[in-house]
Amino acid sequence: MKSASVTVKLPEPVKIRLDRLAKATHRSRSSLVSAAVEEMLSVEEWQIQGIKDAIHEVDSGNLIAHEDIKLEWETRLARQMDK
Numbered sequence: 001m002k003s004a005s006v007t008v009k010l011p012e013p014v015k016i017r018l019d020r021l022a023k024a025t026h027r028s029r030s031s032l033v034s035a036a037v038e039e040m041l042s043v044e045e046w047q048i049q050g051i052k053d054a055i056h057e058v059d060s061g062n063l064i065a066h067e068d069i070k071l072e073w074e075t076r077l078a079r080q081m082d083k
Contacts, residue, residue, distance in 0.1 A: 008033065 010018065022029045057063070 018029050018032060021027075022032055025032070
C-alpha cells in the first residue's frame with residue numbers, strides 16, 4: 001500500500017509516552033501512530049455507520065415500544081432468578 005506523510009503536533013507528554021512505547025515494542029513511532037490512527041478510524045466509522053443505520057430504522061418505522069422491551073427483560077430476569 002502506498003504511504004503518505006502527515007505531520008502531527010503532539011503534546012510533549014504524549015510524545016514521551018509514544019517514544020517509550022516504541023522503544024519497549026521495538027517499533028517505530030510512525031508504525032505506532034499509523035496503527036493508532038487505523039484503529040481510531042475503524043471505531044469512528046463503525047459508530048457513524050451504526051448511527052446512520054439507527055436513523056434509517058427510525059425513519060422506516062422499525063421501532064419497538066419501550067414497554068415491550070421492558071417486559072422482555074423483566075421476563076428474562078425472572079427466568080434467571082428461577083434457576
